[in-house]
Amino acid sequence: MGPRKFSSQILGKSDEVGMSTGLAVTSVGGEILFVEVALMPGSGKLTLTGQLGSVMKESAKAAFTWTRAHAEELGVDKNFLKTIDVHVHVPEGATPKDGPSAGVALTTALVSAVTGIPVKRDVGMTGEVTLRGRVLEIGGVKEKVVAAHRAGLKTILLPKDNEKDMEDVPENVKKDIQFKFYDNVVDVLETALTRDPFAGVAKKKSGKPSFVTAA
Numbered sequence: 001m002g003p004r005k006f007s008s009q010i011l012g013k014s015d016e017v018g019m020s021t022g023l024a025v026t027s028v029g030g031e032i033l034f035v036e037v038a039l040m041p042g043s044g045k046l047t048l049t050g051q052l053g054s055v056m057k058e059s060a061k062a063a064f065t066w067t068r069a070h071a072e073e074l075g076v077d078k079n080f081l082k083t084i085d086v087h088v089h090v091p092e093g094a095t096p097k098d099g100p101s102a103g104v105a106l107t108t109a110l111v112s113a114v115t116g117i118p119v120k121r122d123v124g125m126t127g128e129v130t131l132r133g134r135v136l137e138i139g140g141v142k143e144k145v146v147a148a149h150r151a152g153l154k155t156i157l158l159p160k161d162n163e164k165d166m167e168d169v170p171e172n173v174k175k176d177i178q179f180k181f182y183d184n185v186v187d188v189l190e191t192a193l194t195r196d197p198f199a200g201v202a203k204k205k206s207g208k209p210s211f212v213t214a215a
Contacts, residue, residue, distance in 0.1 A: 015121045015194055018113035022105030023126040023148055023156070024097065025140035030147030032124060034091055035105045037113040042085025050090030053098025060088050062131055063106040066185070067114060069131075074197050076114050086110070101138035103129035104157065107185050108192045117193045124148040125157040125192060133185040137161035142168040149173045155180065157188055 018037040023030065046064050048057050068081045090097055104127040112119045126144055128136040137159045148156050160183040182188050190196050
């Protein structure tokens, strides 16, 4: 069978601030990918590295905009992101990466970095995120979930519209992983981070924080 592809990458490490675990599909099947975010003094500049394609860069910019638009609701000073630079990196830079499905992982890593709240290490996620925070359907669910299972992830966050694709996932994988489905990034963050980033924010009857939607 060859060497084990994922040793203790996931379960052997602790929860980290500014680092999330995304799921991707390549020409050889599903893979996990790590999204890292570092902050430094600056003027609000966003740097993207890791040989990201144009669509993935757009997802990162959308995640950055959503985070800036909702800084106050996240307990961060609204001018905070004007005084720092943000570096988003997806390791294994020799491998080209593209597609919109990393939006959830990008947003989670960014919010974790600016709030200082760690991301749960055994949680993997996939989904496109809009400027309004909606989580949109993606492809390759079976391949992504199988890769997550192989890596030892215990919880997978998926777009609600992908719930229908679970019939394609092997039964032995389903029994080992807890699956949660979302249509809004607010709910994703409440699950993916070690504590609720919106704690103390006045909420509507829907349970969502009272956000001013980004244009």
